[in-house]
Amino acid sequence: MPTGVILAGGFSTRFDGGDKAVAELAGKPMVRRVADRLAPVVSTLVVNCRGEQRESIATALERYPHEVRFAVDPEPDAGPMAGIRTGLRAVTDEYAVVVACDMPFVDRAFVESLFDRAAGHDAAVPEVDGWYQTTQAVYRAAPMADACDRALERGDSKILAPLDELDWVVVDHETLAERGWLETFENVNTRAELREAARSVASDRRNGER
Numbered sequence: 001m002p003t004g005v006i007l008a009g010g011f012s013t014r015f016d017g018g019d020k021a022v023a024e025l026a027g028k029p030m031v032r033r034v035a036d037r038l039a040p041v042v043s044t045l046v047v048n049c050r051g052e053q054r055e056s057i058a059t060a061l062e063r064y065p066h067e068v069r070f071a072v073d074p075e076p077d078a079g080p081m082a083g084i085r086t087g088l089r090a091v092t093d094e095y096a097v098v099v100a101c102d103m104p105f106v107d108r109a110f111v112e113s114l115f116d117r118a119a120g121h122d123a124a125v126p127e128v129d130g131w132y133q134t135t136q137a138v139y140r141a142a143p144m145a146d147a148c149d150r151a152l153e154r155g156d157s158k159i160l161a162p163l164d165e166l167d168w169v170v171v172d173h174e175t176l177a178e179r180g181w182l183e184t185f186e187n188v189n190t191r192a193e194l195r196e197a198a199r200s201v202a203s204d205r206r207n208g209e210r
């Protein structure tokens with residue numbers, strides 16, 4: 001089975017104090033929600049974060065059913081693409097799904113379909129409203145990490161820069177909408193968005209989901 005990489009090295013500046021990775025959403029830290037949603041489709045978890053986040057994230061991931069590896073940023077604040085690179089360097093499987101720690105509704109069936117689409121290619125990246133969702137995408141770990149290194153060496157930290165030299169496929173908006181997969185990209189940046197997400201979890205619970 002492939003690996004799951006959770007990106008958690010950001011500074012949560014819009015979140016008004018505290019690290020959103022370990023903020024509780026309906027009683028469960030967000031990073032744990034993402035990890036639990038990936039558990040059925042991955043066999044190893046890699047968490048990319050800064051050194052000082054490691055202890056609190058490890059606590060949030062206690063008794064996770066798979067091996068958990070930490071990939072600590074050598075340099076903090078180098079941006080999400082550098083975080084993807086650092087996370088993918090710790091991957092030993094051919095493919096990995098990368099998911100941001102603030103996407104607590106990541107959909108398992110969607111992730112499985114991303115792995116299917118990526119097979120034989122270097123990446124499968126969804127596109128929503130014209131934006132490529134590189135922080136919820138599947139990559140072939142080694143070529144993507146190498147391409148990130150080269151982009152960073154050229155001083156290009158744009159998240160799409162490494163894809164220029166790779167064979168990547170796009171999962172388009174229409175397909176995502178048809179299959180009911182737009183909610184998988186919902187992300188939490190502010191305390192208000194956290195409250196909104198908690199309301200979604202509560203209403204889904206009433207409907208017998210989540």
Ligand SMILES: Nc1nc2c(ncn2[C@@H]2O[C@H](COP(=O)(O)OP(=O)(O)OP(=O)(O)O)[C@@H](O)[C@H]2O)c(=O)[nH]1
Nearest residue numbers: 007008009010011012013014077078079083100101
């Ligand atoms: N390793 C690493 N990851 C990052 C960095 N910046 C953002 N990320 C991750 O990329 C994902 C999406 O980023 P944002 O939503 O901007 O998160 P953030 O930067 O923590 O929050 P803001 O400060 O409010 O922008 C999150 O999973 C972050 O943890 C960074 O400089 N390094």
Ligand SMILES: [Mg+2]
Nearest residue numbers: 010011012013
């Ligand atoms: Mg940011």
